[in-house]
Amino acid sequence: MQLNNKRMEQLKSDLKSLKVEAKLEIEKAEDLAKLNQVFKKYLGKEGEITRVLRSLGSIPKQNRMKVGREANELKNFLEKKIEEKKSSFVKTMENRKDWLDVTLPGKKPVLGHLHPLTQVRKKTEEIFQMMGFSVVEGPEIENEWYNFDALNIPKDHPARDLWDTFYLKLKDRQLLRTHTSPNQVRYMEKHQPPLRMIVPGNVFRHEATDFRHEFQLFQVEGLMVDKDISVPNFKAIIGEFFRRFFEKEVQFRLRPDFFPFTEPSFDISMTCLVCKGRGCSACKKTGWLEVAGAGMVHPNVFKNSGLDPKEWKGWAFGFGLDRLAMMKYKINDIRLLRSGDLRFLQQF
Numbered sequence: 001m002q003l004n005n006k007r008m009e010q011l012k013s014d015l016k017s018l019k020v021e022a023k024l025e026i027e028k029a030e031d032l033a034k035l036n037q038v039f040k041k042y043l044g045k046e047g048e049i050t051r052v053l054r055s056l057g058s059i060p061k062q063n064r065m066k067v068g069r070e071a072n073e074l075k076n077f078l079e080k081k082i083e084e085k086k087s088s089f090v091k092t093m094e095n096r097k098d099w100l101d102v103t104l105p106g107k108k109p110v111l112g113h114l115h116p117l118t119q120v121r122k123k124t125e126e127i128f129q130m131m132g133f134s135v136v137e138g139p140e141i142e143n144e145w146y147n148f149d150a151l152n153i154p155k156d157h158p159a160r161d162l163w164d165t166f167y168l169k170l171k172d173r174q175l176l177r178t179h180t181s182p183n184q185v186r187y188m189e190k191h192q193p194p195l196r197m198i199v200p201g202n203v204f205r206h207e208a209t210d211f212r213h214e215f216q217l218f219q220v221e222g223l224m225v226d227k228d229i230s231v232p233n234f235k236a237i238i239g240e241f242f243r244r245f246f247e248k249e250v251q252f253r254l255r256p257d258f259f260p261f262t263e264p265s266f267d268i269s270m271t272c273l274v275c276k277g278r279g280c281s282a283c284k285k286t287g288w289l290e291v292a293g294a295g296m297v298h299p300n301v302f303k304n305s306g307l308d309p310k311e312w313k314g315w316a317f318g319f320g321l322d323r324l325a326m327m328k329y330k331i332n333d334i335r336l337l338r339s340g341d342l343r344f345l346q347q348f
């Protein structure tokens with residue numbers, strides 16, 4: 001009996017000194033890691049208090065209750081102290097949020113890049129400028145004279161139909177230009193030959209979209225006027241453009257076509273670079289993609305621009321820049337270019 005009492009007294013004094021010791025260590029802990037160490041030392045699985053609670057089995061029942069209660073009280077007390085200390089750490093951290101740590105490595109800003117269509121436009125401008133062409137701009141809102149009449153497009157031509165042209169509800173039947181060709185006339189009105197110029201810009205067409213068609217396109221108009229200009233001369237310039245643009249030899253062909261403002265007229269197709277001519281959705285399984293329309297400037301267009309067709313000759317072309325971008329970057333759906341989808345755009 002006496003032995004048991006002695007054992008109980010020992011445990012009680014153990015608890016007392018543990019309380020003083022643990023309290024001091026909690027107060028002294030300067031960070032969360034230290035605090036966790038204190039928790040482990042006293043309240044963990046192998047902790048001092050846990051050890052006292054485990055050893056209760058070795059003393060008689062009536063004393064066991066008493067010591068057990070004291071041990072539990074101490075356990076709760078220490079848990080509360082540790083929690084308090086922890087929240088004081090969190091508060092300090094929050095106050096420190098405004099601090100500037102000058103030793104932290106900087107955040108690298110995400111650098112964007114130009115849209116693929118802009119890259120293609122810049123490249124095109126650069127190449128033609130090197131060949132002596134001026135880069136000119138024209139209005140996107142045109143009138144019927146420049147968009148149709150001056151270009152020798154008759155009043156009953158299907159292109160004037162509402163299905164092809166976006167007319168604006170403004171006076172004089174103004175419209176969104178369906179091609180960049182009005183600028184041939186605008187330029188020839190103001191400049192005397194010899195002329196070499198290109199006009200890059202947006203054009204708009206009322207049409208259903210698919211892999212190769214969009215209702216808004218990026219076109220580049222080209223015009224060269226001089227005394228002695230011919231189709232072989234055009235072919236040489238375009239061949240040189242392709243070489244510099246694609247940075248390799250590209251196969252292309254001219255086939256007879258019809259445009260009211262050129263005579264003779266032809267379309268320019270190139271080997272599809274997406275499928276290397278084997279056939280894919282981009283080239284409608286033909287292996288060729290039409291990228292431009294061109295021809296020798298029609299005498300009536302010269303007349304409408306105030307130039308004498310007997311004196312001057314010239315050729316003109318209209319390239320679809322979207323299609324050139326498709327070929328350059330091997331894009332098989334034209335609609336992706338204006339989708340605004342970053343997953344697509346970040347690849348360029």
Ligand SMILES: [Zn+2]
Nearest residue numbers: 272275280283
């Ligand atoms: Zn193809």
